[in-house]
Amino acid sequence: MNAVRRGIRNAFRNSMRTVGVVVILAVAIALSISMLIARDAVTNKINTVKASTGTTVSVSPKGFFGFNGGGTPLSMTTIDALLNLPNVTAVQESFSEELSSSKTSLTSPTPAGQLGSQFGNGGGFGASGSTTFVIPVRVIGTNSPGNAVVGGANGGGTEKLTSGVAFSPTSTADVAIVGSTLAAKNNLKVGSTFTAWNTKITVVGIFNAGSTFTDASVLMPLATVQKLADAPNEVTSATVIVNTIGNVSSVDTAVTKALGSSADVTSTQATTEAALSPLNSVKTISTYTLIGSVIGAAIILLLSMLMIVRERRREVGVLKALGAPNRSINSQFIAESTTFTILGAIVGFVVGIAISSPITSALVSASGGSTSSNTGGFVRRAGGFAPGGSGFSPPTGAFANRGSGAFHFGGFSNTITQIHTSAGWSTLFFALIAAVVIAALGSTVAAATIVRIRPAEVLRSE
Amino acid sequence: MLKVENLDKTFRTGAGDVHAVRDVSFEAKDGELVAIIGASGSGKSTLLSLLGLLDAPDKGSIDLDGIELANLDSPGRTQFRSRQVGFVFQQFNLIPNLSARENVKLALEFAHWPKNDRDARAHEMLNLVGLDASKADRRPAKLSGGEQQRVAIARAFAAQPQLILADEPTGSLDKATGQKIVELLRKVANTQKATVLVVTHDEKIAKKADRRLEIDDGILKEIT
Numbered sequence A: 001m002n003a004v005r006r007g008i009r010n011a012f013r014n015s016m017r018t019v020g021v022v023v024i025l026a027v028a029i030a031l032s033i034s035m036l037i038a039r040d041a042v043t044n045k046i047n048t049v050k051a052s053t054g055t056t057v058s059v060s061p062k063g064f065f066g067f068n069g070g071g072t073p074l075s076m077t078t079i080d081a082l083l084n085l086p087n088v089t090a091v092q093e094s095f096s097e098e099l100s101s102s103k104t105s106l107t108s109p110t111p112a113g114q115l116g117s118q119f120g121n122g123g124g125f126g127a128s129g130s131t132t133f134v135i136p137v138r139v140i141g142t143n144s145p146g147n148a149v150v151g152g153a154n155g156g157g158t159e160k161l162t163s164g165v166a167f168s169p170t171s172t173a174d175v176a177i178v179g180s181t182l183a184a185k186n187n188l189k190v191g192s193t194f195t196a197w198n199t200k201i202t203v204v205g206i207f208n209a210g211s212t213f214t215d216a217s218v219l220m221p222l223a224t225v226q227k228l229a230d231a232p233n234e235v236t237s238a239t240v241i242v243n244t245i246g247n248v249s250s251v252d253t254a255v256t257k258a259l260g261s262s263a264d265v266t267s268t269q270a271t272t273e274a275a276l277s278p279l280n281s282v283k284t285i286s287t288y289t290l291i292g293s294v295i296g297a298a299i300i301l302l303l304s305m306l307m308i309v310r311e312r313r314r315e316v317g318v319l320k321a322l323g324a325p326n327r328s329i330n331s332q333f334i335a336e337s338t339t340f341t342i343l344g345a346i347v348g349f350v351v352g353i354a355i356s357s358p359i360t361s362a363l364v365s366a367s368g369g370s371t372s373s374n375t376g377g378f379v380r381r382a383g384g385f386a387p388g389g390s391g392f393s394p395p396t397g398a399f400a401n402r403g404s405g406a407f408h409f410g411g412f413s414n415t416i417t418q419i420h421t422s423a424g425w426s427t428l429f430f431a432l433i434a435a436v437v438i439a440a441l442g443s444t445v446a447a448a449t450i451v452r453i454r455p456a457e458v459l460r461s462e
Numbered sequence B: 001m002l003k004v005e006n007l008d009k010t011f012r013t014g015a016g017d018v019h020a021v022r023d024v025s026f027e028a029k030d031g032e033l034v035a036i037i038g039a040s041g042s043g044k045s046t047l048l049s050l051l052g053l054l055d056a057p058d059k060g061s062i063d064l065d066g067i068e069l070a071n072l073d074s075p076g077r078t079q080f081r082s083r084q085v086g087f088v089f090q091q092f093n094l095i096p097n098l099s100a101r102e103n104v105k106l107a108l109e110f111a112h113w114p115k116n117d118r119d120a121r122a123h124e125m126l127n128l129v130g131l132d133a134s135k136a137d138r139r140p141a142k143l144s145g146g147e148q149q150r151v152a153i154a155r156a157f158a159a160q161p162q163l164i165l166a167d168e169p170t171g172s173l174d175k176a177t178g179q180k181i182v183e184l185l186r187k188v189a190n191t192q193k194a195t196v197l198v199v200t201h202d203e204k205i206a207k208k209a210d211r212r213l214e215i216d217d218g219i220l221k222e223i224t
Helices: A003-010 A015-053 A076-084 A113-121 A180-185 A222-228 A245-262 A269-311 A313-321 A326-369 A425-452 A455-460 B044-051 B074-084 B100-110 B115-128 B145-158 B175-192 B203-207
Strands: A056-061 A088-099 A137-142 A160-164 A175-179 A193-196 A199-208 A217-221 A237-242 A263-267 A378-381 A384-387 B002-013 B016-028 B033-037 B059-064 B085-088 B163-167 B195-200 B211-216 B219-223
Touching: A003 A326, A015 A245, A015 A269, A015 A326, A015 A425, A056 A245, A076 A088, A076 A237, A076 A245, A088 A222, A137 A222, A175 A180, A180 A199, A217 A222, A237 A245, A245 A263, A245 A269, A269 A313, A269 A326, A269 A425, A313 A326, A313 A455, A326 A425, B002 B044, B016 B044, B016 B059, B016 B211, B033 B044, B033 B175, B033 B203, B044 B163, B044 B195, B074 B085, B085 B145, B100 B115, B100 B145, B115 B145, B145 B163, B145 B175, B163 B175, B175 B195, B175 B203, B195 B203
Parallel strands: A137 A217, A175 A199, B016 B219, B033 B195, B033 B211, B085 B163, B163 B195
Antiparallel strands: A056 A237, A056 A263, A088 A137, A088 A237, A160 A199, A175 A217, A193 A199, A378 A384, B002 B016, B002 B059, B211 B219
16 A cells, blocks of 8 residues: 555544545635636626727717717828837728718718707707708718728718628729618619719618618718818728727827827727726635635645644654655655545535535625616716716627717626626636645645654654 | 664753763674663663664664664665664554554555565465454454554564564563563564564563663663
8 A cells, every 4th residue: 555545545534534624625615616716707707898898999089079079180190100009900090071962962861850950950959940950971981991880980880791892991982882771762772873072973882780870871982081071181080909908008098198189089998997897806806715715725734734743743753663755654644635635625616616606696796786886877868968877888789989989888787797607627627726736735834744753752752 | 683883872951961872882693582671761762763773873883784874864764774674662553544464564565565475475474473364454453452562563574674673562461462472573583583672671571582681871781
């Protein structure tokens, strides 16, 4: 029987003690596991939310809010320079104009309605205008066809071609991709033409973005719109693409610094961080509790092993007298402590996995309950919009605030607390590593004590 | 053949130095049973610890079959102890959760006996000390004191050591059993040609030895 087998057998030498040590270890390991799972679940949720917010920073002229705000268009040269900032992979630029019936042959498919009349004529909510308001046709010049309408400024959604082809990002041709409802309203097909700024424009594609507002728009090459609108080198919005989520904040700061007071720079990062702050608290709590419970388990095992070594001092002396090397005796005690740890881990894993979901929910509820009111967006109220508890979701489901600051977080805080816990292989692997660390820490001091035992002294005390 | 020369050991305590073994010299032949008698605190256990390489002497030499042991380092002492020294204790000191057979095999494991031979050797030794085969798989708690000491003797001799050190081996036994144990020690010593040193208080036990040595205040002398 080798030292390891002797150690395993020794673990069952005193059944009462074995049960006691295993139960205490199991409690500590169960706590560790549940905290590990909670931490993983919360981390996954944080990453998911962060990933859904995208890696973009939006730039718009200071005070610009769609066509309801003011501001001066940005210089394209200035925006192009943002490409040189660290961690910036691309800059998407657009120049938007709203064309009234005097500037285009197109008719908007969107009825003005009460809101259109209200905002279009500049009156208060519920006021009736003196003339009939007609929604203008929105033309977006973009150097990024395919991503031009993402975000609030350009209508939201992601345009998908339903027919035809897209134009090149650097195109200067008098071509357009027309929103599906606008195309239907004006009987446009690929190859059809319409006029804008007294110029004949050829439809090369029809797109659908799933948004009534967006699908009533026209996408054209940026250079073409700048030329026709007599606005060379002007940009009304830009989207800076960042290489990773983790760099969004630093790029946001760098862009703000580069553009100074001429632009509003927004990213979802700050809002996301604020909304995720309860989850970050839970993550911190679970991390510290995890560390504490691992250390606690190690201390429990260490004290147990110290007690056992002390109790078996004479036996260790006899083993040494018989010629057992320290290595063999250490292996025996390490095997014994590892056996305790494995038994505790088996029970602890089962219990930990079982309690991880309610513990995570309790932690998230407790933490989120005190902070959820801070994540409120805007609610529609009589007489206008005011800060409130639950608000708009962006049109595409992305928590976008890229175009003009039109969208804010609100109701999505409700989904943040819906966390799914699961014990993945990686979690269990790390838990196993933690258990081995516990066993190693727990038996280290015991092993050091064994080395110091002198058989002559032990046997002399007979 | 054991040859001890000018062995000396002093312990430093808070109350001053304790000279436990003073300039001890003696010889013992293979297969010889030597009794060491002495009062409590006379230094006999310290002498046994030095001879068993459990402690290092301050000076002097211990020569076993031509090998000088006094200067061995700690791993060397451990290795030599596992193969060439056997211990028999007053309290038997069997490992309580191992059976009689497993206790004997423990000594064989530390002496690096071939794994396949250990079972047979343990069986042979338990037979030699007269332990009923039916008791070989019992734990020490299920054996009488005499039986436990037989197991301890079987364990001490199992790896065929050259030197057996028995510290009051009959101290926890009744007289009749004690006599049998000493006879057993002599028998096994003769069978295996090992030198046996028995520390005892009991004159009757000592008289059964081939030679008697007396230790007093750390000084050893032969009783003729």
